[in-house]
Amino acid sequence: MSETQTVFSNDLAGIVVGETAISDVQGDIGLLSYRGIDINELVDVSFLHVAWLVVFGEWPTDEERRRLKSFMCSNAQLTHPEQDLLGQVPRELHPMLMLQGMIPLLQMPEEETLGRGTDAEHGLFITAKISALIAAHYRLGQNKVILHPTAGKLRHDNFLTMFHGKAPTHEQVRMLDAAQILQMEHSFNAGTFAGRVCASTLAPIQSSIAASIGTLFGKLHGGADQAALEMAMEIGSPDKAEAYVKDCLANKVKIMGMGHREYRTVDPRAKILKPMAIASCQDEESKNLLATLVAVEEACQREFGARGQEIWANVEFYKGAVFHSLGIPPHYFTAMFAMARVYGYIGHFLEFREQSCLIRPRAAYVGSPPQARDQSAA
Structure with missing residues (x-):
């Protein structure tokens, strides 16, 4: 890397930007x-x-x-x-x-x-x-x-x-x-x-x-819960989940609610929420939506596993099923x-x-270099 190159991260991944005790x-x-x-x-x-x-x-x-x-x-x-x-x-x-x-x-x-x-x-x-x-x-x-x-x-x-x-x-x-x-x-x-x-x-x-x-x-970010349940509604039934997942992967379409930026294993919140969703989804529509979500997660795990990768549903994935069971649109x-x-x-x-300071990061300018003004055109 040359001395003129600037090290940066567009998504701030791995960059520590502060402390918290929360x-x-x-x-x-x-x-x-x-x-x-x-x-x-x-x-x-x-x-x-x-x-x-x-x-x-x-x-x-x-x-x-x-x-x-x-x-x-x-x-x-x-x-x-x-x-x-x-x-x-x-x-x-x-x-x-x-x-x-x-x-x-x-x-x-x-x-x-x-x-x-x-x-x-x-x-x-x-x-x-x-x-x-x-x-x-x-x-x-x-x-x-x-x-x-x-x-x-x-x-x-x-x-x-x-x-x-x-x-x-x-x-x-x-x-x-x-x-x-x-x-x-x-x-x-x-x-x-x-x-x-x-x-x-x-x-x-x-x-x-x-x-x-x-x-x-x-x-x-937060909109993945709505997107995940609407995905299950679009798929329609568990038997169509595998084809849906394969099609998404072939076309590089993100499967909402699968994977998490922070977790390299199961999202601890999803571990708690998934059994709650199973217990709460008792009517036929809710059961079908939940079964479709489960089938999508299992199909994702098979497909990613075949590529030597692991993936798990995050908290958003099953939260929608819980809210749906509570009558929330x-x-x-x-x-x-x-x-x-x-x-x-x-x-x-x-x-x-408590220790406030103005957050003002720098940007690496990559546009055209400054041009000298053409004096003759003045």
């Missing part, structure tokens, strides 16, 4: 932990308790639990001005674009009730509003009345009730809690890093979260992802602001 992704051995606790130990813990742990790095006290539950419930109700704003959003607009546009327009609370600082207060306020916005946007699209949370109910019990208009079963709430805990945080993923770049300019937390959500919308899957990952965004915003 989550640890050990891709070589397939481990994920939040604040030093293995994800397998957190998946059955109360959702809001894990959220508090991710954001603040410690378990909430009894008083903090009480205040947090009350805070989230009261702010999951849209005010009349917020409903008016949402009413101006086209019904057919993708919910991720709705969230990206609506979050900066929310009026942040002026008083603190959680005692954790203004940024944390505003961040958690946004998390409460996201669930309300998703449910309300869906119901408006169905020409149904917007529903409000009920005091005392668990967070996802309220959400599913506000979304569908009927109370979910205990098992449905437990399943949604687990799925959302699994996707709450994942180190310096693209969405989180986009939020850190935004935060580095000293933009407010609502701008940072909106930037992260806009990044999460991409099919190569595919185009709302990524918004559900945002509803969980936002706690990680807040944690990183608060962590980064």
Whole structure:
């Protein structure tokens, strides 16, 4: 390599760009932990308790639990001005674009009730509003009345009730809690890093979260869950999966939800989510979709194995089947992802602001060299 060549990485693969104490992704051995606790130990813990742990790095006290539950419930109700704003959003607009546009327009609370600082207060306020916005946007699209949370109910019990208009079963709430805990945080993923770049300019937390959500919308990031289930719908049945996989590989078409940039073995979240999907998919349509996904994964493993490679489904691959079993339409899957990952965004915003600096990388210029001005033409 000549001395004039610049070493760089277009995708920043393997480049360390900062430190974090929030989550640890050990891709070589397939481990994920939040604040030093293995994800397998957190998946059955109360959702809001894990959220508090991710954001603040410690378990909430009894008083903090009480205040947090009350805070989230009261702010999951849209005010009349917020409903008016949402009413101006086209019904057919993708919910991720709705969230990206609506979050900066929310009026942040002026008083603190959680005692954790203004940024944390505003961040958690946004998390409460996201669930309300998703449910309300869906119901408006169905020409149904917007529903409000009920005091005392668990967070996802309220959400599913506000979304569908009927109370979910205990098992449905437990399943949604687990799925959302699994996707709450994942180190310096693209969405989180986009939020850190935004935060580095000293933009407010609502701008940072909106930037992260806009990044999460991409099919190569959070949108893979919708794409994977729609793929299964397109394939139609398990017996057609192998031909589909061979055709994709022959034409260099990416199979959504297969493989992960960080994991060289099974995604630990997928190991938990796949059995949940199998248990939850009981009706004939859901069973067929799940069986098709399983057949796609098995066909991928055979084809890649024949090439001396290993590949596994990631968390996005089976998450869509779980959400489908809960009655969530595919185009709302990524918004559900945002509803969980936002706690990680807040944690990183608060962590980064402790030693904030402007993120400003250099670029290697490869265009035409500067030209001397032709004086005679002046």
